[in-house]
Amino acid sequence: MTIPAVIAILLFVEIPFLMSVTYSFTRWNGLDKAVKFIGISNYVELLTSDPQLGSAMIFTLAFTVFAVAAINVVALLLAVLLDMNIRGKNVLRAAFYIPNIISLIIIGYVWRFIFSRGFDSFGALTHLGIFQLSWLGDSHLAFVSVLLVTVWQSIGFYMVIYIAGLQTVPREQLEAALMDGTGPVSRFFRITLPLIMPSVTVAVFYSLSNALKTFDVIFSLTFGGPGTATTSIALDIYKTAFSDSRFGYGTAKSVVLFLLILALTVFQLNVFKRREVQA
């Protein structure tokens, strides 16, 4: 009964992954006959003389730092507000979740429309300077745009994870603190936050690994531009293999991406799990 599942996984994940590792030591242009073993040359090249991958690395890491921080702070804040007993909270939760059910590629196009046509109109109506800036054409602003759209699309999902966590916090503890005259802010930081650390671990883990492999939104919003200002590692891999036809070199980059994500997520889980035990 396990054989069909094992075959499917081997065929479509594990064998391709092992092939990637193997091909990363070759020069291969995608045509079957032209595979040539070249040792670690690909890795030497990507570490020493590939400014494109270098800038993709810097972009991806900077993007990840900002995205993880923004997503988790905003989502947690929303979750706390929408976990309270307020009017219309179910409708509001649904509203903030909606962007999450739309494909990332469409999200990118919708925002391209907003940043180009929409901002023209907002600018004409309000005469505010921020709408007259080139949000996709300037490399610093394009970074902010990609970040904004990513956060906008994903906070609904993380909000839901945090709400699920908040619902496990025992009411007695909060009421006891209320009796002691503890204010709402310190109640949150001293009682609620330590108790929902398992949810924080999960949400940070997901936002971290998703940010490190960000692809779709960038593909449709900026296609890595202007220049290579918003090219992520995943997009760089795609371009190396499928635009430049350097498949062997592309697989070497993809092995690097795998190791990077593995190292950072394992590190994150270790650090956060330790906090959970203390709490």
Add this chain to the structure above:
Amino acid sequence: MSGPFPGPSRRPRGAAVISLVLAVAALVYLYPLILVVINSVKSFSEIMANVVALPAQLHLENFSNAFSLMRYPNLFLNTLVVTCMGTGGVVLLAAMAGFKLSRTRTRYSWFVFLLCVAPMMIPFHSFMIALVKVARTLHLTNSIWGLGATYWGLGVPLSLFLYHGFAKTVPGELDDCAAIDGCRPLRAFFQVMFPLLQPVTVSVIVINAMWMWNDFLLPLLILSGAKKSLTLQLAAYNFFGQYKIEWQNAMAGVLLTITPAVVFYLVLQRHIIKGMVAGAVKG
């Protein structure tokens, strides 16, 4: 579903203010999508003049244009086939294997379990190049059936993990009863166990269906050799990839593409939220 604090009986101080602020925030938050709806029924010149203004009259022909430009009925059906075939296969393979592995305790079964769930830690982008080669070798490229089958391998690990975790909590006596009654293992599984795994099945369907319907990169890689775009997401990509975008048709196209997912969400809202949380927290 009430917040744990300060309790269902009373609303916190300033609840009305918080509600109001959040409602305004939600409107601002969803404004880009509201603009898509407004502009999907405007003419091209109206969009170029002012995106915010309401249409002077409804240009519903944008939808019929997008409908035929995207070959919507065809591609809707294609995307549905991929999603159903992919999700159905994942449910079947993951349920059987997850259950079986939860019932055998040997060193061998532990190894198989690891083999099956380890791919959760392998990002798609780190093996996609070789995956295209494998798919080409197996003649799965440029066919929606091939795409559906490829999803089996990609979707099973997480789903198997969820089934395995749940099946452990179902008492083994039930398997024995089925065996005593003379059921073959496979039949016993489908008649006795599979119905009991239903809560996980709902989560697994939701997680996989939403992902496959909205996925872009795998269809792009597997189907890009076809003469015409074969799924809705690829059609949307072609719509916006043009040099001069016909915004009015593109906005209608966006709505046509996301509507099935939005309807699916509104109908199954509760299950979707539960399924997504289950997939995230346990995965």
